[in-house]
Amino acid sequence: NAGVTQTPKFQVLKTGQSMTLQCAQDMNHNSMYWYRQDPGMGLRLIYYSASEGTTDKGEVPNGYNVSRLNKREFSLRLESAAPSQTSVYFCAGKKWTGNEAFFGQGTRLTVV
Amino acid sequence: KNEVEQSPQNLTAQEGEFITINCSYSVGISALHWLQQHPGGGIVSLFMLSSGKKKHGRLIATINIQEKHSSLHITASHPRDSAVYICAVSRHTGNQFYFGTGTSLTVIP
Numbered sequence: 263n264a265g266v267t268q269t270p271k272f273q274v275l276k277t278g279q280s281m282t283l284q285c286a287q288d289m290n291h292n293s294m295y296w297y298r299q300d301p302g303m304g305l306r307l308i309y310y311s312a313s314e315g316t317t318d319k320g321e322v323p324n325g326y327n328v329s330r331l332n333k334r335e336f337s338l339r340l341e342s343a344a345p346s347q348t349s350v351y352f353c354a355g356k357k358w359t360g361n362e363a364f365f366g367q368g369t370r371l372t373v374v
Numbered sequence: 375k376n377e378v379e380q381s382p383q384n385l386t387a388q389e390g391e392f393i394t395i396n397c398s399y400s401v402g403i404s405a406l407h408w409l410q411q412h413p414g415g416g417i418v419s420l421f422m423l424s425s426g427k428k429k430h431g432r433l434i435a436t437i438n439i440q441e442k443h444s445s446l447h448i449t450a451s452h453p454r455d456s457a458v459y460i461c462a463v464s465r466h467t468g469n470q471f472y473f474g475t476g477t478s479l480t481v482i483p
Contacts, residue, residue, distance in 0.1 A: 293469050304376075304460070304475040312469045320470070352417060354471075361405035361424075361464045363471060367416035 264288055268353050268366035275343040275373045283338040283351055283369050291355030291364070294336035295320075296328060298349040299368075305352065311336055343373045377401050380461050380474035387481050393448040395477045397461030400442065407471070408435050408446050409460040417460070420446075451481045 307320030311330040353366040421435040461474040
């Protein structure tokens with residue numbers, strides 16, 4: 263039982279490159295989330311998926327796309343990375359019943 | 375205005391001191407969460423509470439629903455408690471969490 267697993271843990275991109283951050287959970291979570299964490303700003307919601315097959319924009323969706331491939335996996339794609347997307351990205355999952363969220367270990371992304 | 379406010383933003387304490395971190399929120403909630411993040415590390419859930427008080431080892435979390443306020447206390451603080459502590463709330467409607475900006479705690483030996 264690995265919980266919520268994010269890959270990669272670290273990534274450096276050049277401006278304009280694309281990449282996909284992967285998130286997988288084995289906790290049977292219904293809802294999954296992508297957040298970014300920046301100094302002094304707390305965690306901000308990029309996109310979330312309330313259930314398999316649905317996705318919704320959060321507070322800061324511009325420059326990102328997501329795919330809820332199945333119940334276990336929720337990926338975040340940067341089509342054309344910008345320095346403003348340098349951040350730490352966290353994936354989280356939650357069941358419909360109960361309120362507790364479980365977080366991945368984070369992906370530290372630097373765009374140069 | 376942020377739905378969740380934490381204080382202080384930064385806190386330095388001597389080993390052994392009693393520490394209090396405060397969280398106030400402005401929305402109706404179904405639960406309040408205290409999270410811990412060590413430097414360079416992931417985020418782990420310490421407590422989830424909707425009323426009263428919970429205790430786990432040297433950590434105690436309290437919530438006052440009427441005042442929309444929660445506190446996280448650390449007794450006999452230790453350098454390994456050095457981390458960022460994040461307060462978050464979940465609401466009855468919707469499927470999202472709202473986060474405070476975190477309190478960075480440093481405990482000096």
